[in-house]
Amino acid sequence: MQKIKTGIAFLLLLFFFGCSETANQSESKKGILDLTDFDIHTKTTPLIGEWEFYWNEFLDPSQKSSNLKYVFPRPWNQMEADGKPLSRKGFATYRLNVILSGPADDLVLQVPLLHTAYRLYVDGELVHENGKASPDPNIHKPSYKTQILSIKPKSNRFQIQLNISNYSHRICGMKEIIHLGTFRQINKEYQRKELLTLLGVSWLAFLGAFNICLYYLRRDLKRSLYLGLFCFAVMLPIVTLRDTRILFNLFSDEYCYLIIRLSFVCLPLNLYLGGTVLYSVVADKRFKKTFIVFTYITGIYAFLMLALPDYYLTLVSIPFETGANSMIVCSILYLLFLAFKGHTEVRIYLISFFFAGIIIVHESLFYYNYANKRDWLFFLGLSFFLLPLTSLMFYLVMDAFRKEESAMRELLKSKEDLELRVKDRTGELENANRWKTNLISLLSHDLQSPLVGLKFLLHNIQSKVSPKKEDDVDKLIQMGIGGVDNSIQLIRHLLSISRFDSDSVRLRYEFFSSDDLLEYVNKEVALSSSSKNINIILEDHHPSFIFADKTLLGEVICNLINNSIKFSNANSDLYLIHKREDFKDKFYVIDFGMGMTEDQIRIFNTEGADLQKKAGTLGEVGTGFGLSLSRSILQAHNGSISIVPGRKQGSEFLIQIPVGEKIILIVENSDLYRKECAEEFRKYNWLVIESANGSEALSHLKQFTPHLLLTDVEMPVLGGIELVHEWAAMAEGMNLPILMMSSSAPLFSDKEFLKKEGIDHWVLERFSKLVPVPELVKKMIECLESYRQSKTFLK
Structure with missing residues (x-):
């Protein structure tokens, strides 16, 4: 607070001591400016003091008139004739005689906006005409350009004459001051003002963009959006109405009225945006009707400024601009009322309005000729007006984020607690399901043993029965063997289903060689292949270690081979081939049996539908579970199964599982959150192993080392x-x-x-679970990539 008071006092000192710029300058008397004691080549001088003034006369430079008055430069509607103020619409002639101490060479005049059209003469010669100056309002055309005009007086004593007409603005005549000096001095001063204007506009653009960005961060903070738009809306009057008149100087006078309209529209727009910012502080319903009336007034004003003919623009703008002061007073009263009601943030608005009041007082003093225009004071006050408001918006956004982060932490904690309670509540159901699964497993094992023995007995009987005498018996025995095969295959599927659907649903990953897998499969299908005397040829083109569930993967391959045996002719060959290509382990099962149609292959590959059951070459009938179960097992491995099209004879099945190049172990006690993270990592082609606690994760780490370990900090077991x-x-x-x-x-x-x-030697970073999972996983991968660039990554 002490710093704020010091800043206010400093600004007030600048304000009051800054209003005496021309105190030490030479002033003209009776229309004569004596500069014999002033070196015009080292310093510029303002042409202030008494000018000759001829109301409602456009005199030639050599023409005399008895209607002479001596006036200081100011709008002529602030002067009186016969006790009445002069009309703002009209025309007049200004004259000033200048006496220099030396030669009058290399001189220029910096001519500001003279409202609103003029002709400039020096020693009787026309130097420049701005707009179209004329006593006739139909001929008069305004121009808001500022000029730097080179003059060539005939001697060190010369006359400056201005013929000014105005029919289009509430300010009339010579309001701002003309400066005389050398081109280097005048141009330097003009560039300084232009640079100050551009810096001010850039600063406003930054504040506007900053506030709009705050709004996009917090859409519920509309005040920030309105304040940002307010900053941008202030920019247009600055580049049109300040000394440099940048926008008017860029375009020709044909666009003069269009630019005037736009600058007029900015006043109601700024009033509306500023009023909306104030009203949204509390949005008290008692002031809602007042705010609606305020909105209608500014809307009507803006509409009139866009729709009215050029001639009426100034007539309509004057009462509205006067009413704007009343609106500002009402806004201050509104803020005082809110402060009285205990709204602490209103203090910031009161501080901002204090600085806005300094700007308004300064501009009013300038308008009534009690002070010179100070552009730096205007921009300084404007900055002090906007900075507290922008700082408040930034604080509100950061405070909202802090509260939201705290709420998210509580919500996440509640979510984890709820998951634990739900997990406890569903324990009984899981136990019942486990009993069901174990029962299926037990029954399957109990059924499998006698069936295998029965099959072996039938084979012995078949081998001892004479084929010439016992054809019918042989046929019956063959049917029995087929039925037993079908039952054994069904039981194996039940065993796989019981493992895949039970409490141990997570795959049991392990490292094993491809040679071991092929030998294991060959041993499992030996009995089936020998029944048709089918020769299984094993080809391991790329012997390597595979990271997968060996039992389930072997079950898939066995199922495909048994399926191929069923549809193959006796005494034929069957190939089982392993390759490692494109970061995938590929297993091909190729037979030369009945084959499939192109439609069957297309339906299986594209639609994921299972093949219709049909009898094998010896009338064998399948269970229908095999391919469906195989597809589920491979999907759990992030793999796939497909049929290679284009074979003329037989079928070719292709099994693909990704090579474990990127293995991550995720340790998280929340099942939902762990699975969400796992799914997101799989999108980046990671092979994911899941653990529910640290103890389970240690068991995995003793068997293999993943490429990345992601663990929660708080877990119940370890x-x-x-x-x-x-x-x-x-x-x-x-x-x-x-x-x-x-x-x-x-x-x-x-x-x-x-x-x-x-643990900083082992752990790269600790991340917040408040971040959405997709963004969190992306940050983790970026962190890992940075680590990989600086360290040796485990291959």
């Missing part, structure tokens, strides 16, 4: 910090990047926490 310490004790120099996540972690970097827990 927390993330304890897990890292346990891994560090057993790592033996192995390089494993570790990332942590927590609902209590900050949104930004959390290196201090890692150092405090003594």
Whole structure:
């Protein structure tokens, strides 16, 4: 607060001491400016003091008139004739005789806006005409351009004459001051003002864009949007109505009225935007009707400024501009009322309006000729007006984010607690389901053993029965063997289903060689292949280690081979081929049997539908479960199954599973959150292993080392910090990047926490679970990539 008071006092000192710029300048008397004691080549001088003034006369430079008055430069409607103020619409002649101390060479005049058209003569010669100056309002055409005009007086004593007409603005005549000096001095001063204007506009553009960005961060904070638009709306009057008149100077006088309209429209627009910012502070319903009336007034004003003919623009703008002061007074009263009601943030608005009041007082003093225009004071006051409001918006946005972050932490904590309660409540159901699954498994094993024995007995009987005498018996035995095969296959599927749907639904990953897998499959299907004397040829083109569930993957391959045997002729060949291509392990099962139609292949590959059941070459009938179960197992491995089209004889099945190039172990006790993270990592082609707690994760780490470990900090059995310490004790120099996540972690970097827990050597970063999962996973991958560029990544 003390700093604010000091700033206000400093600004007031600048304001009051800054109103005496011309105190030490030479002034003209009786229309004569004596500069014999002034070196015009070292310093510019304003042409202030008494000018000859001829009301309602357009005199030639050599013409005399008895209607002479001596006036200081000011709008002529502030003068009187016969006790009455002069009309703002009219024309007049101004004259000034200048006496220099030396030669009058290399001189220029900096002519500001003279309202609103003029002719400039020096020693009787026309130097420049701005717009179309004329006593006839039909001929008069305004121009708002500022000029730097080179003059060539005939001697060190010369006359300056201005013929000015006005029919289009409430300010009339010579309001702003003309300066005389050399081109270098005048141009330097003009460029300084132009630079100040451009800096002010750039500063407003920055504040406007900053406030609009705050709105996009917090859509509920519409005040920030209105304040940003207010900053942009203030820019147009600055580039049109300040000294440099940048916009008027850029375009020809044909667009003069269009630019005037736009600058007039900015007043109601700024009033509306500023009023909306104030009303939205509290949005008190008692002031709603007042705000609606205020909106209608500014809307009507803006409409009139766009729709009225040029001639009426000034007539209509004067009462509205006067009414704007009343609106500002009402706004201050509204803020005082809110402050009285205890709204603390209103103090910021009162401070801003104090600086706005300084600007208004300064501009009013300038308008009534009690002060000179100070552009730097205007921009300084405008900055002090907007900065507190922008700072307040920034604080509100940051405060909202802090509250939202706190609420999200509580929500996430509640979500985790709810998940734990739901998990406990569903325990009985899971136990019942586990009993069901175990029962299926038990029955399947009990059924499988006698069926295998029965099949072996039937084979023995078949081999001892004479084919010439017992054809019917042989046929019956063959049917029995087929039925037993079908039953055994069904039981194997039941065993796989019981494992795949039970409590151990997560795949049991392990490293194994492709040679071992092929030998295991060949052994499993040996009995089936021998029944038709089918020769299974194994080809391992790329012997390698595979990271998958060996039992389930072997079950899939066995199922496909048994399927191929069923549709193959006796004494034929069947190929089982393994290749590693495109970061995938590929298994081909190729037979030369009955084959499939192109439509069947298309339906299986594109629509994912299973093939219709049909009898094999010896009338064998399948269960219908095999391919469906195989597809589910492969999808759990992020793999696929398809039929290779284009074969003329037989079928070719293709199994593909991704090579474990990127393996991540996710340790998280929340099932929903863990699965959400797992799905997101799979989008980046990661092979995901899931663990519900640190103890389970340690069991995995003892069997294999993943390429990335992602663990939660807070877990019931073994927390993330304890897990890292346990891994560090057993790592033996192995390089494993570790990332942590927590609902209590900050949104930004959390290196201090890692150092405090003594795990910064192992853990790269701790991330906040408040961040949406897709964005969180993206940040984790970026963090890992940065690590990979600086360290050796485990291959």
